[in-house]
Amino acid sequence: MVGPPTHYHPMVRSVARGLRQRCGVSAGASIVVACSGGADSVALLRALAMLAERRKWRLRLVVGHVQHHLRGEAEEDAAFVEALAQTLGLPFARRDIRPADLPGNLEANARRLRYAALGEIAQEHHAPFIATAHHADDQLETLLMRILRGTSVAGLRGIAWDKPLSAKTNGARRVIRPMLGVDQQDIAALLDQLAQPWREDATNDDTSRTRARLRHDVLPVLKDLQPDAPGKANDLIDHFREVHELVQHTADQTQSQTTEPGVVLGRDLARTMNRAVLTEVLRRALISAGCNPGRLARQALRPAAEAAQDSVGGTRTLAFSNNTQLVITREHVTIQSPARSCL
Secondary structure, three states: OOOOOOOOOHHHHHHHHHHHHHOOOOOOOEEEEEOOOOHHHHHHHHHHHHHHOOOOOOOEEEEEEEEOOOOOOHHHHHHHHHHHHHHHOOOEEEEEOOHHHOOOOHHHHHHHHHHHHHHHHHHHOOOOEEEOOOOHHHHHHHHHHHHHHOOOOOHHHOOOOEEEOOHHHOOOOEEEOOOOOOOHHHHHHHHHHHOOOOOOOHHHHOOOOHHHHHHHHHHHHHHHHOOOHHHHHHHHHHHHHHHHHHHHHHHHHHHHOOOOOOEEEEHHHHHHOOHHHHHHHHHHHHHHOOOOHHHOOHHHHHHHHHHHHOOOOOOEEEEEEOOEEEEEOOOEEEEEOOOOOOO
16 A cells, blocks of 8 residues: 655655745644545645655654544545554544534534644644645635635635634644645646555535536636646735735735724825725724624625725715724714624
8 A cells, every 4th residue: 555655756846845835844843634535635644754754854743534424434534544544654643523413504614623623633742733635726726716706815815825723722733735736637646656545535526516516627627728727826826915915014004094093094095095905904994893804805895995985075874784884974984883793
C-alpha cells in the first residue's frame, strides 16, 4: 500500500511551497492531518508523510479522522484511515460526531462539529496546525458557487490558505490548506505512482448538490477551454484578496475620521468615496450596532450606499431589522439602534 518514495513529485513540491510560503509552517511543526479516507485527503497525508521524513522539514504528524455516522460504509472508512496511519508509522486519533441528530442545516452542522473535533485532537496532541485537503479544483468550485449566489469582494477571496480555527482559540490553532496549489490531475498522478488506494464517497456524485453539479458538469468544460482553469482561479482569488485588503485599509482610515456619536460619515465625504469602501463602512457600522453580519450582503447594502451618494435632500430611513436603522439626512449618515442585538 505504501509504495516507493516520491519526494520530488510535482504535487509534493507544491505542498511544500504551500506549507512554507502560504501557510507559515516551519521545520519541526506539529500538524493534525484531517483524513477522511477519500482520494484528496489520502494524497495530502502521503505528501506530508514524505516531507516529514526530510531533514529540512522534520514534521510531527497526527492522522485525524472524524466519523460523521452519515453513511453505512463510514466505519469502513475509519478502519481504512487507521490502517493507513499505522502503515505510515503515524499516530491516529478518531472523533465521532452525529450532525444528523441536530436541527438545522446538515452540512453546516457537520462542518462545525468536524472542525471542533479536529480542534480537540490538535489540543490533545499540542499541534498548532490542522491541515485539510482542499485543492485548486475546490477553489475554482468555490469561486463559481459564490458568483452564482452573489457575493462581494470578501466572498471572492475564496478558500483561505491559512486561518484561525476559531475566534476562541485566538490564533493558537490554525487551519491550513497547503494543497490549494494542486489540481485534481496531480492528486491522481501521485496516488497512481504510489499505487495508493482510497475510499470512495458516493455522496460526491450526487449532482442534486450544487458543488457536485459544478464538479461533474461545469469544471470539465472549463478545463477543456483552459486546462489551467484552477490555477487561473487561484491567481484571480489572490487579486481579490489584495483588493479586499485595500478596501479594509481605506475603510479603517475613513472610520478614524468620524468622532461624532451616532454619525457614520458625512454626505459630502460619502459622495467622494469608492462604492466598495462606502459599503464596507456602512456594513461595519451596522455590525457595531448589533446586526448579524450574515444579513448584510452587498445586495442588502446597495440601496443605502446609493442613497448616501445621491444628491437628494430631506431625511430618509432605511431599516435593517429589529428597528436598527440608517438615517440619511442632508448632511450625515447616522445610525439608530435599540440596545438589543439584531436577530
